[in-house]
Amino acid sequence: MTISRFAAMALVAFGAAPALAETYPANGTGMGSVGSEQMPVRDDLILVHTQSSYDSFEMGQEDHPMSSLSGPCFGAAMVEAGAMSGQGYCHLTDADGDISAISWTGTGMDETGRTMGTWTVMGGTGKWDGATGGGDFDAGPTEDGGYTNEIMGEVTLP
Numbered sequence: 001m002t003i004s005r006f007a008a009m010a011l012v013a014f015g016a017a018p019a020l021a022e023t024y025p026a027n028g029t030g031m032g033s034v035g036s037e038q039m040p041v042r043d044d045l046i047l048v049h050t051q052s053s054y055d056s057f058e059m060g061q062e063d064h065p066m067s068s069l070s071g072p073c074f075g076a077a078m079v080e081a082g083a084m085s086g087q088g089y090c091h092l093t094d095a096d097g098d099i100s101a102i103s104w105t106g107t108g109m110d111e112t113g114r115t116m117g118t119w120t121v122m123g124g125t126g127k128w129d130g131a132t133g134g135g136d137f138d139a140g141p142t143e144d145g146g147y148t149n150e151i152m153g154e155v156t157l158p
Contacts, residue, residue, distance in 0.1 A: 021156050021157060021158050022156065022157055023133075023154055023155070023156040024064060024065060024066070024154060024155050024156075024157070025153075025154055026059070026066060026133060026135055026151055026152070026153045026154050026155045027059070027060070027151065027152050027153070028057050028058050028059035028060060028064075028066065028067075028150075028151055029057065029058045029148050029149065029150055029151070030054045030056070030057045030069075030139075030148065030149035030151065031054065031055055031056055031057070031058070031146065031147070031148055031149075032052055032053045032054035032055045032056075032070075032147055032149075033052065033053050033055075033146075033147050034050070034051065034052040034053075034140075034141070034147045035051045035052075036048050036049065036050045036051065037049040044080060044081045044082075045078070045079070045080050045081075046078070046079045046080075047076065047077075047078055048076065048077040048078070048079065048086070049076055050073075050074060050075045050076065050077055050086065050088060051072065051073070051074050052072070052073045052074075052139070052147065052149075053070075053071070053072050053073075054069065054070050054071060054072075054073070054090075054092065054149070055070055056068070056069075056070060057069050057151075065094065065127060065155065065157060066094075066100075066155060068094045068095035068096075069092040069093070069094050069100060070092060070093060070094075071090065071091050071092040071093050072090070072091055073088060073089065073090035073091075073092075073102075073104065074088050074089065074090075075087055075088015075089065075104065075106075076088065077106050077115070079109065083108075084106055084107070084108055084109035084115065085106060085107065086105070086106035086115075086117075087103065087104060087105045087106065088103070088104050089101065089102065089103050089104070089122075090102040090103075090104065090119075094127075094128075096126060096127070097126070098124060098125050098126030098127050098128050099124045099125045099126075099128060100121065100123075100124040100128040100131065101121075101122040101123055101124050101128075102119055102120065102121055102122060103119065103120050103122055104117055104118070104119045104120075104137065105117050105118050105119075110140075112140065112141065113140050113141055114138055114139060114140030114141070115137075115138075115139050115140055116136070116137065116138050116139075117136070117137055118134060118135065118136055118137070119134050119135060119136075119137050119151065119153070120133075120134035121133045121134055121155055127157050128157070129158070130157075130158040131155060131156065131157050131158065132155075132156045133153060133154050133155035133156050134153050134154075134155075135151060135152045135153015135154065136151070136152050136153060137149055137150065137151050137152075138150040
């Protein structure tokens with residue numbers, strides 16, 4: 001009797017334990033398109049309505065959870081006296097139909113129009129429910145007229 005009670009308690013204690021979270025490096029490139037509306041206020045102040053759409057992310061591993069993400073990002077930015085600030089959100093869906101919500105904060109812009117800042121995973125559905133992580137980004141036009149977002153950071157899935 002004592003052994004079966006112990007076995008039952010061990011099964012409950014260890015068999016029902018939640019799976020361990022897995023952390024992935026999030027260093028890669030998002031590819032897509034951008035459409036922004038610039039609204040000048042005065043010579044040194046411009047408001048920008050930002051919209052981008054991602055087709056895919058190259059993460060260096062085909063099975064990386066971010067590699068099949070695609071969808072829109074949107075937000076607003078302000079360029080005042082050459083300094084940029086802004087924020088927005090992304091609604092990205094992976095190949096399994098799970099949704100990842102990501103926020104971004106723009107903190108700077110270079111002379112070519114690329115925006116730098118930080119990104120944060122807010123969670124989502126399916127595998128993204130309870131996900132955390134984030135890092136830095138460098139997004140903008142490429143020399144060939146395309147649009148990329150270089151991301152660096154990490155993502156943890158529960």
